[in-house]
Amino acid sequence: MRLLVVEDEARLGKALQRGLQAEGFVVDVAADGLTGLELARHGGYDAMILDVMLPGLSGYRVVRQLRAEERWLPVLMLSAKDGEYDQADGLDCGADDYLTKPFSYVVLLARLRALLRRGAPQRPAVLTAGDLSLDPARRRVTLAGAEVVLTAREFALLEYLLRRSGAVVSKTELLDHVWDDSIETAPNTVEVYIGYLRRKIGRERLETVRGAGYRLAG
């Protein structure tokens, strides 16, 4: 784990660096806001410990700037100010945690661990096959970059086919998984919706396997 410590008070900076290195972290130290910001931008750190009172650029500004640039590395703020509004301001600027000096080293470590634990959020998978892609969360389908508008049923059908992309899927299987009341629904319904899909995503991508079902080009 790589950490960036931005702290102008040399002694504290050194102490932090040594202590954190002893815990197995790789630690760089910057002594002012501007170099801190620059390093945070391009240093590839896993988290940042940021003093508020800095020469040049305050800690508040550093976080705000980082967040404005859509950089989301975890930031733990350090400050001598312990007023409730100072703390709230720091957090509302985009910091993830806030510690007031003097702080306990044990607490700093625990909070740092908590921050690192909450790593990058996993993004939901996007299903693709060739130039076709489907995003289940956004309910969006694109074909060679262009958006394709599908109805709810068409979407559900395509999603199922994409999950089995390349395999032959029978009409009964589709009725079971894409339609609610598979007994009541005629197999012809599937054929109809396959037809709709073909019109929207292109005929050649969705193959008929006579007597067996359908196959989406994988």
Added chain:
Amino acid sequence: MRLLVVEDEARLGKALQRGLQAEGFVVDVAADGLTGLELARHGGYDAMILDVMLPGLSGYRVVRQLRAEERWLPVLMLSAKDGEYDQADGLDCGADDYLTKPFSYVVLLARLRALLRRGAPQRPAVLTAGDLSLDPARRRVTLAGAEVVLTAREFALLEYLLRRSGAVVSKTELLDHVWDDSIETAPNTVEVYIGYLRRKIGRERLETVRGAGYRLAG
């Protein structure tokens, strides 16, 4: 946003509930560790405020159990113990933040906001989508720089949609997270409020996905 408060001291629990509801949160309160754990498992909350000293099952155990079950909802711990090792223990059990009683309400709110931010896929202090921006801390919404005045419910709805910006959000999900008594409230209510929002922020920004829900232009 749905919150779960687990606190056995009835007066503090009530006070928290009232205060947080005034901020637009949907808040449930549990008075002991076991019901708290059960609710956290299946309640679909966005975050949890958890007292350490609880009858039956301590707060430490509740978090540990939740994490063991791979449930990652953000947890803010409350405790009267302010020893550095108590704090470190709480965080190392899997809590995301730790506040010692007595705490400042302003700080609690700021830390809660930071926690919710961190849980979201993206985590700016101010939520934006295009020329629309919403500041949870200041309760302000601006559209292309001009302030938009929203009622409490409209604000909560927009905030939730913004946090899921780009994704399709179903009416039931909205009822769960933005409304208190989701069973008692008709889906039509959501439709009505979507209508209000559209009038205020512009029709084109808030798309209907028929049969699925609504999507805020991301």
Added chain:
DNA sequence: AGAGAGCCTGTGATCGCTCTCAGCCATGGT
């Protein structure tokens, strides 16, 4: 107590989606 704001429900109209039906077409076996 009264006024006003905000919140929710009920109703009716509209419109898009879903599915059925009936007939046509394609395929492959004889």
Added chain:
DNA sequence: ACCATGGCTGAGAGCGATCACAGGCTCTCT
């Protein structure tokens, strides 16, 4: 080449989702 089987498609009926409007209820502030 012919037939049987299975697949495809255009048209349309019905239904369910969505939306807007209006009215009633409940709080809060004066």
